[in-house]
Amino acid sequence: xxxxxxxxxxxxxxxxxxxxxxxxxxxxxxxxxxxxxxxxxxxxxxxxxxxxxxxxxxxxxxxxxxxxxxxxxxxxxxxxxxxxxxxxxxxxxxxxxxxxxxxxxxxxxxxxxxxxxxxxxxxxxxxxxxxxxxxxxxxxxxxxxxxxxxxxxxxx
Amino acid sequence: xxxxxxxxxxxxxxxxxxxxxxxxxxxxxxxxxxxxxxxxxxxxxxxxxxxxxxxxxxxxxxxxxxxxxxxxxxxxxxxxxxxxxxxxxxxxxxxxxxxxxxxxxxxxxxxxxxxxxxxxxxxxxxxxxxxxxxxxxxxxxxxx
Numbered sequence: 014x015x016x017x018x019x020x021x022x023x024x025x026x027x028x029x030x031x032x033x034x035x036x037x038x039x040x041x042x043x044x045x046x047x048x049x050x051x052x053x054x055x056x057x058x059x060x061x062x063x064x065x066x067x068x069x070x071x072x073x074x075x076x077x078x079x080x081x082x083x084x085x086x087x088x089x090x091x092x093x094x095x096x097x098x099x100x101x102x103x104x105x106x107x108x109x110x111x112x113x114x115x116x117x118x119x120x121x122x123x124x125x126x127x128x129x130x131x132x133x134x135x136x137x138x139x140x141x142x143x144x145x146x147x148x149x150x151x152x153x154x155x156x157x158x159x160x161x162x163x164x165x166x167x168x169x
Numbered sequence: 170x171x172x173x174x175x176x177x178x179x180x181x182x183x184x185x186x187x188x189x190x191x192x193x194x195x196x197x198x199x200x201x202x203x204x205x206x207x208x209x210x211x212x213x214x215x216x217x218x219x220x221x222x223x224x225x226x227x228x229x230x231x232x233x234x235x236x237x238x239x240x241x242x243x244x245x246x247x248x249x250x251x252x253x254x255x256x257x258x259x260x261x262x263x264x265x266x267x268x269x270x271x272x273x274x275x276x277x278x279x280x281x282x283x284x285x286x287x288x289x290x291x292x293x294x295x296x297x298x299x300x301x302x303x304x305x306x307x308x309x310x311x312x313x
Contacts, residue, residue, distance in 0.1 A: 031220040032229035035197075059193040060239070061254050068194035069257050070235015077231040078221075093222065095267070096230045101260045160224055 019043035048083040065109035079117035080129040087119040094148035211240040228268035244277035255309035
């Protein structure tokens with residue numbers, strides 16, 4: 014599987030997630046075990062009306078999606094892995110009117126568990142939040158074949 | 170949250186509609202809140218736009234996180250009677266069960282409050298409070 018295939022796979026997957034369509038998440042880049050997603054700024058997700066800063070929940074969704082989807086860039090076969098836990102550290106509020114990016118990587122893949130880390134940033138080096146997550150491998154059979162084929166498309 | 174009038178109104182009446190109306194993200198996910206005595210119960214009604222996994226279908230884990238995080242912020246604002254939104258420092262979230270496409274509830278507990286930092290525990294459930302779908306704890310900065 015090459016990077017273009019990884020990117021297509023993640024794009025198709027994210028397109029099936031209602032909340033990600035609502036937020037307008039897009040795929041910026043995909044490599045083996047690495048994925049960057051983009052959350053555009055929107056008035057609809059402001060958490061603090063005084064400052065226009067977007068709510069941490071939107072960043073949590075961005076990072077959860079990036080961390081869960083990077084697994085598709087690490088494994089050959091599509092497996093949906095439920096989140097066991099997420100730990101998010103907020104470094105600074107996101108600047109209004111600018112997109113937020115999340116770069117995720119799988120740093121350890123075992124038979125049962127996948128460990129991820131993710132950084133949310135706007136300008137490079139200006140971290141908004143860091144996140145570590147663990148995901149449970151429940152096997153590719155846990156998802157119906159039709160859904161797996163939808164996500165894999167003709168990349169395999 | 171610069172409008173002291175909204176906070177006073179919410180505290181006096183227990184009607185959260187005006188406060189929640191002023192927070193776009195609360196409207197975005199559909200968060201609601203009810204007061205029972207001194208207790209606050211947060212509610213996230215069933216909403217197609219909040220779904221992640223389309224097969225189950227299940228609420229996006231990030232939305233569950235955002236719901237719990239915003240619940241904790243409102244809970245702190247009400248208990249502190251502060252006009253400033255507390256700033257989140259960190260958030261640790263355990264997913265215990267799939268959040269199915271139905272109404273979700275949350276309640277918060279102030280575990281420890283210092284002068285500058287508060288530690289809040291949040292529990293989210295659907296059909297039964299004794300079967301939580303997620304638990305979380307968060308630290309907030311109460312002032313700069």
